[in-house]
Amino acid sequence: MNLERNHCLPLLLVPFLLILMTPSTLLGQGYEGAEDLRWYKGNTHTHTLNSDGDSFPEEVARWYREHGYNFLVITDHNYLTGVDILNQLYGVEGRYLVIKGDEVSDRSEGKPIHLNALNPDYNVLPQGGSDILETLQNNIDAIRQASAVVHINHPNFVWALTAEHIKQVEGCVLFEIYSGHPAVNNLGGGGMPSVEEMWDQVLSSGKLIYGMAVDDAHTFRQPENRAAARPGQAWVMVRASELTADAILESLENGDFYASTGIELSDYQAGREEIRIETEESNNTRYRILFIGDQGKVLKEESSSPAVYKISGDEKYVRARIIDSNGNLAWTQPVMLD
Ligand SMILES: [Zn+2]
Numbered sequence: 001m002n003l004e005r006n007h008c009l010p011l012l013l014v015p016f017l018l019i020l021m022t023p024s025t026l027l028g029q030g031y032e033g034a035e036d037l038r039w040y041k042g043n044t045h046t047h048t049l050n051s052d053g054d055s056f057p058e059e060v061a062r063w064y065r066e067h068g069y070n071f072l073v074i075t076d077h078n079y080l081t082g083v084d085i086l087n088q089l090y091g092v093e094g095r096y097l098v099i100k101g102d103e104v105s106d107r108s109e110g111k112p113i114h115l116n117a118l119n120p121d122y123n124v125l126p127q128g129g130s131d132i133l134e135t136l137q138n139n140i141d142a143i144r145q146a147s148a149v150v151h152i153n154h155p156n157f158v159w160a161l162t163a164e165h166i167k168q169v170e171g172c173v174l175f176e177i178y179s180g181h182p183a184v185n186n187l188g189g190g191g192m193p194s195v196e197e198m199w200d201q202v203l204s205s206g207k208l209i210y211g212m213a214v215d216d217a218h219t220f221r222q223p224e225n226r227a228a229a230r231p232g233q234a235w236v237m238v239r240a241s242e243l244t245a246d247a248i249l250e251s252l253e254n255g256d257f258y259a260s261t262g263i264e265l266s267d268y269q270a271g272r273e274e275i276r277i278e279t280e281e282s283n284n285t286r287y288r289i290l291f292i293g294d295q296g297k298v299l300k301e302e303s304s305s306p307a308v309y310k311i312s313g314d315e316k317y318v319r320a321r322i323i324d325s326n327g328n329l330a331w332t333q334p335v336m337l338d
């Protein structure tokens with residue numbers, strides 16, 4: 001993957017987006033100042049030596065800055081790593097920001113129950129509960145109490161969570177549909193659904209939840225080891241008014257972002273009338289754009305840009321999955337129609 005190209009694209013896209021975007025076509029609410037919106041690349045799940053990562057916070061923050069990211073949330077297990085010094089060292093206004101966080105790491109029924117608190121007021125510790133669902137809900141409530149944004153992590157890690165759990169929780173609109181960690185069973189198997197299939201099960205029930213892609217990086221010192229939880233595997237592209245924790249997290253909770261393992265979209269617009277996705281062929285890379293609805297059914301497949309899906313209104317929801325000819329993926333967020 002040509003990282004150098006990825007570094008530059010978000011900035012190059014700005015003038016293009018300014019021309020194309022109008023408030024009525026945007027996903028989120030409250031974006032009247034559309035002319036100020038930009039795309040920011042970020043990872044919301046990362047570990048350091050303050051939990052089971054292998055590198056100092058300074059090294060981790062530096063890795064993401066040097067690899068073209070605009071923001072990073074450091075999420076050590078049950079530990080709130082300070083970010084002020086990291087922003088003094090590496091922060092650049094409008095270009096790179098480290099946001100504090102913690103991975104609330106609980107257990108229930110013998111399974112790990114992990115949720116990320118993004119920008120909490122204080123370190124949120126595991127709350128426990130009588131079963132998996134209650135443990136999930138208690139931790140979501142505690143994270144929100146700390147004024148943080150919450151996402152549910154790696155549902156298939158130790159096969160801990162099912163679509164039924166995620167359908168029933170309240171106060172959480174984000175979960176990981178793809179993790180770069182090599183042992184979290186993204187693709188399911190042995191009779192268990194992939195996390196993306198789980199996503200469709202939840203959406204088909206009428207519950208809105210947005211899909212994140214993250215690194216869950218632990219290992220910065222073994223770049224050649226594919227069995228390690230390395231950085232740079234998966235991320236989100238967030239459309240926001242400015243590079244501040246508040247603006248980035250507001251856009252995440254509004255679903256104004258897409259998830260990626262390597263695909264950079266030229267443009268992405270979604271509303272109740274249509275979804276429009278633009279890709280740019282380069283180095284012979286070609287794309288498939290699948291528009292997906294109720295029960296994960298493929299409603300339409302497109303192979304050229306722009307890929308447009310006109311919403312009829314009875315699909316229940318429509319989202320898109322983009323696959324490139326080299327195996328990279330991207331997922332746009334569902335438009336709910338009920
Ligand atoms: Zn975890």
Ligand SMILES: [Zn+2]
Pocket residue numbers: 045046047103216
């Ligand atoms: Zn983690």
